[in-house]
Amino acid sequence: MARKASLSGFPEWLPAERLVELHVLDTLRKTFELHGFSNIETRAVETVGQLLRKGEIDKEVYGLSRLQAEEGEAGRQDPNALALHFDLTVPFARYVVENSGHLAFPFRRYQIQKVWRGERPQDGRFREFTQADIDVVGDGELPFRYDVELALVIAEALSALPIGEFRLRVNNRKLAEGFYLGLGLEDTAGVLRSIDKLEKIGPEKVAELLRTELGATAGQAAAALALAGIRTTDTSFVEQVRALGVEHPLLDQGLDELAQVIGAASTRAPGQVVADLSIARGLDYYTGTVYETVLVGHEQLGSICSGGRYESLASKGSRTFPGVGLSIGVTRLVSRMLAEETAAATRSVPTAVLVTLAHDDSWPEAQDIAAALRARGIAVEVAAKAEKFGKQIKYADRRGIPFVWFTSAEGSHEVKDIRSGEQVPADPATWTPPAEDLHVRILPAASPAAVTA
Amino acid sequence: MARKASLSGFPEWLPAERLVELHVLDTLRKTFELHGFSNIETRAVETVGQLLRKGEIDKEVYGLSRLQAEEGEAGRQDPNALALHFDLTVPFARYVVENSGHLAFPFRRYQIQKVWRGERPQDGRFREFTQADIDVVGDGELPFRYDVELALVIAEALSALPIGEFRLRVNNRKLAEGFYLGLGLEDTAGVLRSIDKLEKIGPEKVAELLRTELGATAGQAAAALALAGIRTTDTSFVEQVRALGVEHPLLDQGLDELAQVIGAASTRAPGQVVADLSIARGLDYYTGTVYETVLVGHEQLGSICSGGRYESLASKGSRTFPGVGLSIGVTRLVSRMLAEETAAATRSVPTAVLVTLAHDDSWPEAQDIAAALRARGIAVEVAAKAEKFGKQIKYADRRGIPFVWFTSAEGSHEVKDIRSGEQVPADPATWTPPAEDLHVRILPAASPAAVTA
Incomplete structure (x- = not known):
């Protein structure tokens, strides 16, 4: 578990670790499909022009060039040059525009793929990592209710994973901007940028920034900080904001929207989805609801799932496609699960029987037995050589295979549970391992700290 | 289906097409796991030095460089520079060496990932495509029986796909080399290279090549061509080769090995695995068994699954890791399935009920109903707005959702199959759709030509 990647920032898992990751991916897929999300994949590459369209120069992009490229081929500064995608939102936006004639809107999709960023690797930050995204995208308009629904879907998906407690923190950009405008602070983006530094530099320095850089009065700065201090597990944040005495139509709309999310979540995902009025996120991007998620006890890992509402994910002429979506940082989550051993596979191979x-x-006869067992969904290997039984059992033990099958010269069959040593007669046509041994299962670790609150 | 990729060589599927691809991937995974193969993934990038280690300059490699790279960073000619992998074998060999201390040998792994080649795209050839590989790798030695087993596993995996008939063609490098040596032709690689051109240039030109470039006599050339002409569905190829009157110990070994594969397959996968003594493949790589696979009726598509035995997949000091493996060209297969419409999804979304x-x-009440249904594994969406029922039904119809759920003001429930129009009372706690509507299924097309022989 403490192995170092041979290339910094490019993690690779051992087979037993990969079983944990597969469990996470399978669980997410199952939850998303139960909620009617369709899967797509997009190509790993985009044109540089597409990737940098929104001026995302803060993301470190890996450009591509053929090793045997000839003179005159697109250089990496050329907007038509190819580069690896750094998230799944930019490619999805392109996909929606390109295929809009073939999609039924609102289009519900999930997408689970690797993305690449040439950043300096650090704890929880990788150069290659897997994201699992869900988005709903409308054609022209998209009811706000999807902002509520997506919070519930994500809470359900994360609850199904052996990751312990999490908090999905929700805020609303309209609420914050309306509040600042109501306060008389016109540069709302500037205020948000300062508030976003709250955790890093503390309230006093933020207040100073607001005063010196944005011309806020001490009262305005205090009010903005008071707003960012509000955190509730129910809709009582509305009253707390109202108590600050600021009025603005955009504030009203934001309060109403956030109350819809938190109101539904407080009954359907109690304690998991909270209002947190300090959340800023993706300054140039989101236009309403914003989400981020922390693992309780692992807050310093950063957000494991973030997203929000964007009024224009993409556009095609005068047609716009609003959307709301979230992205789970699968690799960040799995790397923490493996490092903390919060979950483990019941065995290290799919095989149940040797x-x-x-x-x-x-x-050939052993192959017949194996085929009979496999027909009932039991994963089976056949020994490649007739070594001494002790050696064949040792092979099973070394690989973590729980059952070993013996056939006598007379054709009678016995199966041994090599963990207990129990050996019983068995019929290839009917024998089945106990349900808990049929497939590899991923169980939360017995140690309480990492799993429960 | 006839949509053009927006970037040549980088195919992307619509949601309903992706369902076909997912079915292929799920089926392969299930088969491989039933046979005890563990899944791994390796990073998408390798160092240029690693990728070109075997002098694979025929593969077009995509090099990587950060768009914001500073002067002095590794250039793309630098062996430490990064590039995208062009297959899954080179990364797997590296993974085995790096993790040999953590793996139980013989190590059985499957790996399903995208690979990239900067080649000129053409029918069945892509710049980004998915491969599904299985290999068994030993530490120092690996019994020949695995060569037999892998042919059977692949035949089982391909049989489970709605792709129609296929032929797994098997040959043995020792057989061919032994034969050439027995004939008195010492440059066996040269002969293989000429024989490999048989399909392209025909027997007469190959005979000429053998005479002019390799100094073969007319008799030697004729014998080499006679060998390449042998194709049998059982072990009768042994007699046919013997009848050519050539003797060599390596030939004996090759005949014995190939007879083991074809002997087992002729009873376990009759007609699917055949001896084809013209198969050459991967000249510098394989040392014994070689496999390739064609779809019957789509031979011009090229091989959809190839591989072989390599005495030294990797080495670490004096330790060598022999292996045997095959790689399925998933994208090539799926692109043909989609183009020929050999299979289709029963609906285009996971959702069974709106x-x-x-x-x-x-x-909120509708969410309760949805949750009750989902608890039984039924995929459900909830309408976002209380539009006229006709409009809500139309939404389901447009998305391909078969069932629509209604709740009256008095709390009674009814469910309508919008295909038949039948509407019946239903209880959210017990109602379940017919088994064939529970999940999306992928069915072979009704049109016979593409599916049956």
Whole structure:
């Protein structure tokens, strides 16, 4: 678990670790599909022009060039040059525009793929990592209710993972901007940028920034900080904001929207989805609801799932496609699960049974037994050589295979649970391992700290 | 289906097409796991030095460089520079060496990932495509039986796909080399290279090549061509080769090995695995068994699954890791399935039921119904707005959702199959759709030509 990646920032898992990651991916897929999300994949590459369209120069992009490129091929500064995508939102926006004639809107999609960023690797930050995104995108308009629904879907998906407690923190950009405008602070983006530094530099320095850089009065700065201090698990944040005495139509709209999300979540995902009026996120991007998520006890890991509402994910002529979506940082989550051993596989291989060979020429018969077991969904390997039984059992033990199958010269069959040593007669046509041994399962670690609150 | 990729060589599927691809991937995974193969993923990038280690300059490699790279960073000619992998074998070899201390040998792994090649795209050839590989790798030695087993696993995996008939063609490098040596032709690689051109240039030109470039006599050339002409569905190829009157110990070994593969396959996968003594493949790489696979009726598509035995997949000091493996060209296969419409999804979304809204404030109640259905594995969406029922039904119809759920003001429930129009009372706690509507299924097309022989 403490192995170092051979290339910094490019993690690779051992087979037993990959089982944990597969469990996470399978669980997310199952939840998303139960909620009617369709899967798509987009190509790993975009044109540089597409990737930098929104001026995302803060993301470190990996450009591509053929090793055997000839003179005159697109150089990496050329907007038509290819580069690896750094998230799944930019490619999805392109996909929606390109395929809009073939999609039924509102289009619900999930997408689970690797993305690449040439950043300096650090704890929880990688150069290659997997994201799992869900978005709903409308054609022209998209009811606000999807902002509520997506919070619930994500809470359900994260609850199904053996990751312990989490908090999905929700805020609303309209609420914050309306509040600042109501206060008389016109540069709302500037205020948000300062408030975003709250955790890093503390309230006093933020207040100073607001005063010196944005011309706020001490009262305005105090009010902005008071707003950012509001955190509730129910809709009582509305009253707390109202108590600050600021009025603005945009504030009203933001309060109403956030109350819809928190109101539904406080009954459907109690304690998991909270209002947190300090959340800023993606300054140039989101236009209403914003989400981020922390693992309780692992807050310093950063957000494991973020997103929000964007009034124009993409546009095609005068047609715009508003959307709301969230992105789970699968690799960040899995790397923490593995490092903290919060979950583990019941065995390290899919195999439930090793069929041994009594003689070297009993391999075809052993294959028949294996085929009979596999027909009932039991994962089986057949020994490749008729070594001494002790050696064949040792092989199973070394690989973590729980059951070993023996066939006598007379054709009678026995199966041994090598963990208990129990050996019983068995019929290839009917024998099945106990349900808990049929498939590899991923269980939360017994140690309480990491799993429960 | 006839949509053009917006970037040549980088195919992207619509949601309903992706369902076909997912079915292929799920089926392969299930088969591989039933046979005890563990899944791993390796990073998408390798160092240029690693990728070109075997002098693979025929593969067009995509090099990487950060768009914001500073002067002095590794250039793309630098062996430490990064590039995208062009197959899954080179990364797997590196992974085995790096993690040999953590793996149980023989190590059985499957790996399903995208690979990239900067080649000129053409029918069946892409710049980004998915491969599904299985390999068994030993530490120092690996019994030949795995060569037999892998042919059977692949035949089982391909049989489970709605792709129609296929032929897994098997040959053995030792057989061919032994034969050439027995004939007195010492440059066996040269002969193989000429024989490999058989399909392209025909027997007469190959005979000429053998005579002019390799100094073969007319008799030697004729014998080499006679060998390449042998194709059998059982082990009768042994007699046919013997009848050519050539003797060599390596030939004996090759005949014995190939007879083991074809002997087992002729009973376990009759007609699917054939001996084809013209197969050459991967000249510098494979040392014994070689495999390639064609779709019957789509031979011009090229091989959809190839591989072989390599005595030294990787080495670490004096330790070598022999292996045997095959790689399925998933994208090539799926692109043909989609183009020929050999299989299709029973619906285009995972959703089985749309829960409608009678009033805008019945959304929470509709969510309760949805949750009750999802708890039984039924994929459900809830309408976002209480539009006229006709409009809500039209939404379901447009998305391909088969069932629509209605709740009256008195709390009675009914569910309508919008395909038949049948509407019946239903209880959210017990109602389940017919088994064939529970999940999306991928069915072979009704049109016979593409599916049956």
